[in-house]
Amino acid sequence: MRSLPRPLFRPEQVARLDRYAIDVLGVPGMELMDRAGGFAYAALRATWPEMRSLVVLCGGGNNGGDGYVIAELARRDGFPVSVVAMVESSRLKGDAASAAQRYLGGGGHLRRLDETLPTAGAVVVDALLGTGLERPVARDWAKLIDAVTASGLPVLSVDIPSGLNGETGGVLGTAIRADLTTTFIGLKRGLFTGAGPSCTGDLLYSDLALPPTVVEQEVPAAWRTDYAAVRHRLRRRRRDGHKGLYGHVLVVGGDHGTGGAVIMAAGGALRAGAGLVSVVTRSAHVSPLLGACPEAMVLGTEDVPDALDRLLPRASVVALGPGLGTAAWGRTLLRACIDSGKPLVVDADALNLLADTPEALPQAILTPHPGEAGRLLGMSTEAVQNDRWHALGLLCQRYQATAILKGAGTLIGGGDRPPRVCTGGNPGMATGGTGDVLTGICAGLVAQGLTLAEAAELAVCLHAEAGDQAAEHGERGMVATDLLEPLRALVNPI
Incomplete structure (x- = not known):
């Protein structure tokens, strides 16, 4: 544009x-x-x-x-x-x-x-x-x-x-x-x-x-945003910085058959600059996750029943929902994370569970696509798409949260300011897993000290710009992990 x-x-x-x-x-x-x-x-x-x-x-x-x-x-x-x-x-x-x-x-x-x-x-x-x-x-x-x-x-x-x-x-x-x-x-x-x-x-x-x-x-009534508008928030790190300064992201999810979701969320958090990333998931996913992302610390709930209790107190922010599922396992983890009072980035099945029992989450960034937004608001996907600005406002109001309404022209709302619309991104990003990467980026930025509203806007713009750079090789055939490579350069602007 x-x-x-x-x-x-x-x-x-x-x-x-x-x-x-x-x-x-x-x-x-x-x-x-x-x-x-x-x-x-x-x-x-x-x-x-x-x-x-x-x-x-x-x-x-x-x-x-x-x-x-x-x-x-x-x-x-x-x-x-x-x-x-x-x-x-x-x-x-x-x-x-x-x-x-x-x-x-x-x-x-x-x-x-x-x-x-x-x-x-x-x-x-x-x-x-x-x-x-x-x-x-x-x-x-x-x-x-x-x-x-x-x-x-x-x-x-x-x-x-x-x-x-x-x-x-x-x-x-x-x-x-x-x-x-x-x-x-x-x-x-x-x-x-x-x-x-x-x-x-x-x-x-x-x-x-x-x-x-x-x-x-x-x-x-709103503001147009993109990577160029927000890159100034990515300041140079101090020479004596250490991993403790850059926060600890805890990724919670990955029920049976969906371990890839937490792998991609962890990768997004690491590439966004989080100092530490831990994952609580099903034990079957521990070895594959460590093979794909050895920088993460991973505990499986079957092997370590108190895995969440061990890691939650240490976390700066929780990325909650990628591959979480809607069964009892996911519900138990969701409840514990909400009750912890930690900042949350809520995605995927965590949103579907939240729709079943709505509650105010002022400490959270909600990241629904239009279908999830419809469930959260009790309306059809078509109704959300027909007035995305209105749906965004309802999400922020009903859940007292910062919200990202994904889709063409992703919207960001929350805090005491007009909403934003990101004009970056492309159809190549319409593939499974890109939302998990966004969740990780959001959490990684919150861990580094940005406010929820700042982190949400910056994460969306980083995600979109990474997608646009990945699409230089063609939109068709893009996969979510293609966004991780350009992301490193984007979080280190000259």
Whole structure:
């Protein structure tokens, strides 16, 4: 993703910023529309220099007005342009009406909705539905969006892909899947999570030449984060440092058949810089774990029945849940770890057990994927994905915990600050075990003295950046342990 501002806003906040520029700063609305359309058109020309024609899909609001500005610029440059107008030009109002009349008055023409989209050399501009959309796309609007998807033509969306909810990142019925989106004045937080990244494609931003004081009128609803934003927290170690200064992570899990989960969590904790890592697991996993991770200290519960009692008092933080299972063995370990009062990083089956008997865990980082989040909140996975920001807030509130809601556009919430969304990561990380590595990284950072909120954000960004570096060899075929090698360099920034 190209360089973008970090503050994120709700759509209604961006609408207020737009009105501030017009009403307080005195910038004419038509001037802002021309700037937005001009920026989008320049991006279009730079992205698709081979373009031979343009199809512009225009709705009835200012988003459609931006489309008419783009259409007129392309017409003046000599490109064949056709506009599909979903609202008759006579029904348009304000600046959108002015932009449409300028296009039509200059010789532009409109195209029938039922005509087949061209297939060679054309680029589609999506200026149908802006950020005010609140209900599912239906009827002719939905048919047109689906036709664009079926055409396979490259698409530029203006401000936001039509059908995407700019507040939640959910899809309202159906949505454009753009190759490029140009957005203006303030970044909408729905662009960065859920369906947002896949619908948006590459994202370009323009402040429309407005002064920085404009965005300062609103308190950001969230912040965009990545490795570059948080790497400063990884400070150089003192020359006389020793392992006792860097904390002791205790990994608890690995029921029968799931020993690999604790191996990967232990590896994540070690590569994140923890001074010591211990593991309590099934005895059958002790030898394989020591073979894969000899730096860890491992006790098996069948051989050492009081293994947890021995190690828990020494731990700085507990990574609880990888491979834990939901049977009596896992329930007993979960209860003991919670009752210890130690800081916790709670993942996998520990989350499923917690969903059965919810309780406040202010000392914990919860790390659910959408399915686990749904169980924790008593809602469907679909409901979580339709409004990930809301689900994150509910997790933090219900469990009084710091929370990481994993997925495309991983969200981090907790503490007295707005939530974060990580814009790193890639589909190659959608494979078993990557969550276990993240759990280990989180625990390793907490062990080194970071607050829960700081550790959660830094861990997510390290994990995403390690995944992106691993994906340089290709996303398909990546495995979770591929993240461990780049992680060492990432926790030691120059």
